[in-house]
Amino acid sequence: MTTPAPQRAASHALAAIAAAAVCGGCGGARGVGRLRFENQPPVTLVNDRRPIAPPDFRQQGLVEYYFHEEMSRPLVGALTLSRPRPAADVNSLGEVPDSSWFTNRIGVRDLSPAEVRHGPGRGGGPDRSGPWRVDGVKVGGAAIGFKIHDARGDRYIIKFDERDHPETESSADVLVQRLVWAFGYNVPENEVVEVECDRLVLAKGATFKNQGGDERPMTQADLDRYVGLVRPPSGRCRVMSSRLVDGTPVGGFPPEGVRRDDPNDTVAHEDRRALRGQRLLFAWFDHTDVKTQNTLSVYDPRRRALVHYVLDFGKSLGMFARVDGLIYVGYRTSWGLSSSLKSLVSLGLWVPPWERRASAPSLRGVGFFDAGTFDPATWTPHHRWLPFDRADRFDDYWAAAIILKIGPAHVHAAVEAAHYTDPSAAAYVERILLERRQKLLRWALSRVAPFDAFAARGGERLSLCFDDLWVRHRFGREGETHYRAVTHDFDGIRLGHRDAWPRAGARVCLTGLVPGRSHAGYTIVRLSARRGSDEVPDLYVHLARNRRGELAVIGIDRR
Amino acid sequence: MRTIVRAVLWTPRELLELGLWVPEEVAGRLDDYYESRGPDVYDRGGAGGWSGGAMLLWEAPFGPSVGARIGHVFGRRARADATAVVFGRYGYTGRVSASVAASARVQIELAGEIGHDHEVVLAGIGDHPLGDAAAGADLDPFGSGALPETILDDRVLAFRVAAPIQLAELPGRFRLRPSLRVERHDLAPDEPAAFAYDRSRLLGLGQPFRFGLALVDVGWDARVAPAPWIPRAAPATGWRARAAVGYAIGDVDGGDDFRFARWAVSAERLFDLFRGTRVLTLSAHIQGITGDRARVPFLLLPALGGPDDLRAFSRGRFRDEVATSAELAYEWAIGLRLRVSLFTEVGGVHEGVGALDAEHLHLSAGAALRQVYDDGNAARFVVAGSDTGEASFFVVLGGV
Numbered sequence: 001m002t003t004p005a006p007q008r009a010a011s012h013a014l015a016a017i018a019a020a021a022v023c024g025g026c027g028g029a030r031g032v033g034r035l036r037f038e039n040q041p042p043v044t045l046v047n048d049r050r051p052i053a054p055p056d057f058r059q060q061g062l063v064e065y066y067f068h069e070e071m072s073r074p075l076v077g078a079l080t081l082s083r084p085r086p087a088a089d090v091n092s093l094g095e096v097p098d099s100s101w102f103t104n105r106i107g108v109r110d111l112s113p114a115e116v117r118h119g120p121g122r123g124g125g126p127d128r129s130g131p132w133r134v135d136g137v138k139v140g141g142a143a144i145g146f147k148i149h150d151a152r153g154d155r156y157i158i159k160f161d162e163r164d165h166p167e168t169e170s171s172a173d174v175l176v177q178r179l180v181w182a183f184g185y186n187v188p189e190n191e192v193v194e195v196e197c198d199r200l201v202l203a204k205g206a207t208f209k210n211q212g213g214d215e216r217p218m219t220q221a222d223l224d225r226y227v228g229l230v231r232p233p234s235g236r237c238r239v240m241s242s243r244l245v246d247g248t249p250v251g252g253f254p255p256e257g258v259r260r261d262d263p264n265d266t267v268a269h270e271d272r273r274a275l276r277g278q279r280l281l282f283a284w285f286d287h288t289d290v291k292t293q294n295t296l297s298v299y300d301p302r303r304r305a306l307v308h309y310v311l312d313f314g315k316s317l318g319m320f321a322r323v324d325g326l327i328y329v330g331y332r333t334s335w336g337l338s339s340s341l342k343s344l345v346s347l348g349l350w351v352p353p354w355e356r357r358a359s360a361p362s363l364r365g366v367g368f369f370d371a372g373t374f375d376p377a378t379w380t381p382h383h384r385w386l387p388f389d390r391a392d393r394f395d396d397y398w399a400a401a402i403i404l405k406i407g408p409a410h411v412h413a414a415v416e417a418a419h420y421t422d423p424s425a426a427a428y429v430e431r432i433l434l435e436r437r438q439k440l441l442r443w444a445l446s447r448v449a450p451f452d453a454f455a456a457r458g459g460e461r462l463s464l465c466f467d468d469l470w471v472r473h474r475f476g477r478e479g480e481t482h483y484r485a486v487t488h489d490f491d492g493i494r495l496g497h498r499d500a501w502p503r504a505g506a507r508v509c510l511t512g513l514v515p516g517r518s519h520a521g522y523t524i525v526r527l528s529a530r531r532g533s534d535e536v537p538d539l540y541v542h543l544a545r546n547r548r549g550e551l552a553v554i555g556i557d558r559r
Numbered sequence: 560m561r562t563i564v565r566a567v568l569w570t571p572r573e574l575l576e577l578g579l580w581v582p583e584e585v586a587g588r589l590d591d592y593y594e595s596r597g598p599d600v601y602d603r604g605g606a607g608g609w610s611g612g613a614m615l616l617w618e619a620p621f622g623p624s625v626g627a628r629i630g631h632v633f634g635r636r637a638r639a640d641a642t643a644v645v646f647g648r649y650g651y652t653g654r655v656s657a658s659v660a661a662s663a664r665v666q667i668e669l670a671g672e673i674g675h676d677h678e679v680v681l682a683g684i685g686d687h688p689l690g691d692a693a694a695g696a697d698l699d700p701f702g703s704g705a706l707p708e709t710i711l712d713d714r715v716l717a718f719r720v721a722a723p724i725q726l727a728e729l730p731g732r733f734r735l736r737p738s739l740r741v742e743r744h745d746l747a748p749d750e751p752a753a754f755a756y757d758r759s760r761l762l763g764l765g766q767p768f769r770f771g772l773a774l775v776d777v778g779w780d781a782r783v784a785p786a787p788w789i790p791r792a793a794p795a796t797g798w799r800a801r802a803a804v805g806y807a808i809g810d811v812d813g814g815d816d817f818r819f820a821r822w823a824v825s826a827e828r829l830f831d832l833f834r835g836t837r838v839l840t841l842s843a844h845i846q847g848i849t850g851d852r853a854r855v856p857f858l859l860l861p862a863l864g865g866p867d868d869l870r871a872f873s874r875g876r877f878r879d880e881v882a883t884s885a886e887l888a889y890e891w892a893i894g895l896r897l898r899v900s901l902f903t904e905v906g907g908v909h910e911g912v913g914a915l916d917a918e919h920l921h922l923s924a925g926a927a928l929r930q931v932y933d934d935g936n937a938a939r940f941v942v943a944g945s946d947t948g949e950a951s952f953f954v955v956l957g958g959v
Contacts, residue, residue: 061590064583072579079572081565325788328895340893347901348837348891355834360786 032492032524032540037555039520039544042091046099048264049305055261059251065292069255069384070335087273087395092542092555094273094398100264101308102184102274106410107402113413116182119174125191125241126150132158132195133203134223143169143314144230145239149203158193158239159314160230165323167365167425169314170240171418175429176285176313178414183281183402185274186309189243192419197227197237245309247298253308254292255386262297262306275387277399278310280444283379284403284436286369288329289315290381290388317429318367320382321354327368328354329382353378363425365418371435376443393447394558400444401452404473408434442475448558449527449539451508456543456551458515462487464525464541465509472506479503481531488524489516495523521545608632614644618866618953619873621710636660651675652715664725672717709756710749711764713858717742731781731797738776743769744858763811763856770809770859774821777802782827785835790896791933795835799827811856819850819859836892844868847881847912861908863921866953869906871923871945879908883915896937900927922946 060068089096096102105111126132130151138145138157145159161170170192177190200223208218230237255275258265269275282290294312299305320329331353332339342350353373361368381388411433420426450469456462464485470476479502486497495514502508516523523543529536542555614626626644633639639657652674659667721738745767748754758764778801782794789795803823810816823846830839846861857878863869864876868884884906890898903924909915925943929936935958942952 061587063589064586067583067586072576072583075579076572076576079568079575081561081568321788326895327786327788336894340897343891343893344899347889348833348893351833355836 031494032488032526033557035540035555035557036490036522037092037542037544039522039546039554041546041552042093042095042554043097044091044104046089046097048099048101048266049300049303049307050264051304052263052306054248054299054301054304055250055259055306057249057251058259058261059292060254062291062293066334066383069291069386070333073256073386074384084392085271085390086392087276088271089267090273090398093553094394094556094558096184096272096274096277096398099274100306101186101272103186105184106182106405107184111182111405111410113409116178116410117413117417119178119189119191119417120181120187121189121243123189123191125189125193125243126154126156126158127152128193128195128199131201132199134200134206134218135203136207136218137209137222137226139209144226146200146226148200155244156241157244158241160237160239162323163230163232165319166232167238167420168319168323168367170238171365171420172285172317172319172367173240173242173312173314175414175418176287176316178417179285179406179411180281180287180310180313182406182410182414183399185278186307188245188309188311191241192238192417193241194236194238194419197231197235200227200237240314242311245296245298245307247300247307250297250299250306252292252295253297259297259306264305270386270390272387273395273398276391276395279379279388279391280376280396280399280440281403282316282381283374283376284440285313285316285433286318286330286367286374286379287313287316288320288380288382289313290385291383315382318361318369321368322361323367326382328352330354330379331373333380334383363428364422365420365425366428369429369432371432371439374436374439376440393444396444397448397450397558400441400450401469403437403441404469406437411437441473445470445473445475447537449529449536451527451539454541454553454556456541456553458513458551460515461512462515462523462543462551463509463511464513464527464543465507466527466541468506468508468529470531476531478505481529481536483508483510483527483529485510485513486526486528487513487515488526490519490522490524492524515543515551519544521551613957615956616644616953617955619951661722666723668719668721668723670717670719672715672719674713674715709754712747712749714745715742729779729781731779734778734780736776736778738774740772740774741769742772743767744856746858760853761857762814762817762853763858766811766813768809768811768814768856770807770817770856772805772807772821774803774805782829785831788895789835790931792935793838793890793892793896793898793931794829795838796829796831798829801825807859809856815854817850817854817856819848819855821848822846838890840886840888840890842888843883843885845881845883850880852880852910863906863908866941866955869904869921869923869945870902870925870941871904871943871949871951872921873949873951877906877908877921880911881909881915883907883909896931898929898931900929901925902927902943 089099089101091097095107096104098104126148127150132148132150135147135149135155138147138159143159143162145157147155148158149155159170159173161168174190174192177187181187202218202220202223206218207215208222209215227237232238253259253269256270257268278290282288289312294310296309296311297306298309300307315323315329318330320326328336328339339352343352353375354368356373357368357370411430415426415430415433418426418429420429451466452469453467455465468481471478471481481501483500483502484497485500487495489495495516498510498512500508500510513523513525515521521544525541525543527539527541538559540557540559541553542557543551544554546552608631610630610632612628612630614628616624616626618624624644626642628640628642630638630640637657637659640655642654642656643651644653645651652672654670654672656668656670658669661667717740719738719740721736723734723736726733726735744763746764748764778799780799782797782799784791784794785796801823803821805821806818807821808816808818823844825842825844827840827842830841831837832839848855848859848861852860860878860880861882862875862878863882863884864872865874868886869876884904886902886904888900888902890900893899901924903922905920905922907920909919923943923945925941927939927941929940930938936955937958939955940952942950944950
């Protein structure tokens with residue numbers, strides 16, 4: 001984390017996130033630019049839970065959604081001139097403060113592997129001391145499932161693996177849910193649970209929606225028919241249970257714009273780093289099934305505000321290819337015009353990446369999930385998702401900085417939560433996750449100045465120390481990077497420079513820097529670095545003295 | 560500059576958004592149906608029910624046709640279908656069919672068809688000039704010049720019964736299919752005044768005829784799709800072979816009875832060049848009848864041309880006692896279910912098995928695009944040209 005240690009200060013102005021990073025004095029000097037930060041600690045909490053009236057449920061159906069996202073939006077977009085926009089939900093350090101969308105967990109505190117293994121909430125899945133009463137059949141989506149309640153009265157959606165593909169989607173869902181939660185997103189309580197299929201009994205008042213959408217009482221015959229589709233010879237059903245989140249669902253959040261009936265939703269979704277940063281995270285575990293219908297906004301009646309969830313990770317870890325035969329998923333979108341064209345004109349000589357995979361998986365529960373053909377630069381969800389289209393390298397870096405903290409022990413814990421019965425399968429998935437993690441981190445850290453954990457101090461001369469994540473995480477060797485710091489004052493006037501070429505270690509300190517004299521010692525430090533012949537993009541650290549007279553980092557401007 | 564460009568783009572963008580409103584509304588209505596569906600999605604559970612299909616066919620030189628099918632599946636063993644096809648300006652045909660699984664391996668199929676203006680294109684029979692000598696025409700079906708292709712008006716009434724039997728897995732599916740067809744045809748030129756051929760040499764033209772054909776068809780299909788994500792209708796490796804033998808008896812109004820034996824042999828070999836998505840196909844086909852072609856209605860003679868073989872030529876372009884063809888095709892995937900192929904075919908018709916030669920072979924080459932699913936093709940587009948300068952295309956969207 002950056003220095004000074006962030007103080008959890010509730011901000012009542014949503015716009016404060018952006019305001020913290022707007023032009024202050026607007027010095028016009030060339031090079032350092034016009035950006036000046038307010039001299040205040042970075043915002044770490046956004047109050048986007050001011051009481052509102054409960055919105056109506058609103059969500060597009062899949063056909064309309066896909067048509068809009070895959071046809072209408074690109075066509076209209078082609079006739080629209082727009083510049084790339086930086087993320088707007090970030091604080092002065094480029095981080096995403098806590099909000100109804102995101103909670104900094106492993107990013108700000110030590111999250112133990114045991115916590116990751118347990119996941120959010122009470123955990124454990126439905127109570128198994130009594131029958132699971134089926135209230136209805138899960139409607140929508142392709143997986144077979146039921147709505148149930150247990151002896152405690154807790155309500156769940158339970159989903160079954162396809163009979164030909166045991167332990168696939170259930171394991172993938174829970175494994176990924178653990179990591180997504182650790183990263184900081186709101187997710188439902190998901191568990192892999194194995195019970196006797198006969199534990200499922202019809203609840204009083206159970207309803208069944210038929211193919212025409214009409215609702216009628218659900219019968220024992222309905223229950224028997226659907227259980228019959230998934231019952232294994234052992235009579236024990238393995239399910240993924242997902243506890244219904246507290247509150248009233250009001251629909252998934254759209255990829256573009258804001259929810260107009262939620263006054264707390266003030267940042268366009270495509271401009272949220274909390275959503276744009278998911279591109280890198282989801283690429284890690286190949287969570288390609290990203291769409292509005294796999295998100296959920298819930299009205300919390302206690303706080304009278306919306307909370308936003310991400311859901312349904314069952315198609316991660318290559319399950320789209322294994323279960324649905326969509327072998328290309330992760331490498332191209334559903335349209336795949338570019339790859340089709342390449343195949344066409346090359347008469348099939350061009351080999352698409354999904355065909356370069358060594359072989360189909362043979363392990364129980366394992367999908368088409370590999371690291372060899374994984375390219376974080378070209379990874380894509382199955383259908384277009386505007387926040388991902390808008391994601392830039394700064395969004396990726398934010399995500400990468402958090403993923404760095406999700407270490408092998410956390411990954412191991414998440415794999416344990418997936419309850420693979422074949423240890424080889426668990427070992428394989430864990431190995432691939434770690435290999436993909438290395439790939440995506442290397443890529444994301446190579447595209448910005450991956451400097452973190454800044455500390456500044458001094459009086460007449462100041463020193464600035466930071467971690468070079470590239471070196472610390474062994475993507476490059478120690479002693480090969482040359483660093484230069486050039487200081488400027490508030491008006492952008494150059495004050496001096498210092499160089500460093502540390503022989504060892506990843507902690508870099510540049511000392512003897514000349515500070516600015518005006519505006520509480522406002523100093524802009526331009527950090528540039530060169531690794532061999534490769535230039536590292538510049539980074540500007542903005543420093544100023546706080547009310548206690550201590551030099552503090554008040555803003556980071558990555559270029 | 561950006562402001563100017565924005566202003567220029569404003570009008571087409573607004574018009575586009577307006578135009579997109581209708582399909583988005585339609586999509587929304589579709590959602591009302593689909594989103595309410597339960598786990599029956601993708602037909603899991605096999606509960607039966609209604610089904611349907613639609614087709615758009617555009618085949619040179621007939622123009623567009625549309626067809627529709629409605630069917631009902633009764634449990635796991637029986638189904639019934641009704642199909643109607645309307646041929647642009649040429650009329651219609653209708654078919655009702657039913658099938659019942661008598662056992663796990665044996666099925667009974669019944670089909671009846673009635674059609675008006677069933678189309679046929681005639682170019683000639685064998686290498687015999689068919690021009691009307693009295694009119695001064697001397698038409699050579701094998702000549703390089705354009706032949707007067709004629710669309711015939713065929714009123715057809717047919718009934719078919721078949722009993723496909725699934726035999727042992729060898730490996731490969733081994734199937735025996737005995738069938739019986741009874742048909743009546745009444746053929747006449749669509750435009751009699753423009754008919755350029757010698758009618759007297761075309762048995763069955765202007766003379767209604769009927770026949771019954773008993774046929775036993777033996778097929779062995781050991782082709783496989785080497786991966787689960789490759790549609791079963793796009794196998795990539797293995798053999799397929801077929802042999803059929805049958806006997807037909809019929810008569811022509813105002814003429815003699817006719818009877819002949821019919822036979823066919825074909826073989827196909829697929830070579831998986833890469834990952835099951837680059838496939839080389841070699842196939843050969845021969846079919847024939849026994850008997851005098853002059854005493855058999857020309858419609859029943861083995862024929863080449865059309866969507867299945869010698870695709871550069873019109874349907875039924877070549878007819879004689881024996882027809883042979885061979886094909887070399889390379890097909891590759893450009894999408895999960897989209898396949899493109901380049902093919903070249905050679906084929907010809909002959910007076911008999913003893914008269915097989917290379918002299919009268921014709922060359923056809925072209926390209927095809929198909930969208931393939933497990934059960935077959937959802938769309939198909941073929942364009943082909945011949946060594947004699949003839950060209951043809953057809954498009955099929957959907958299926959019945």
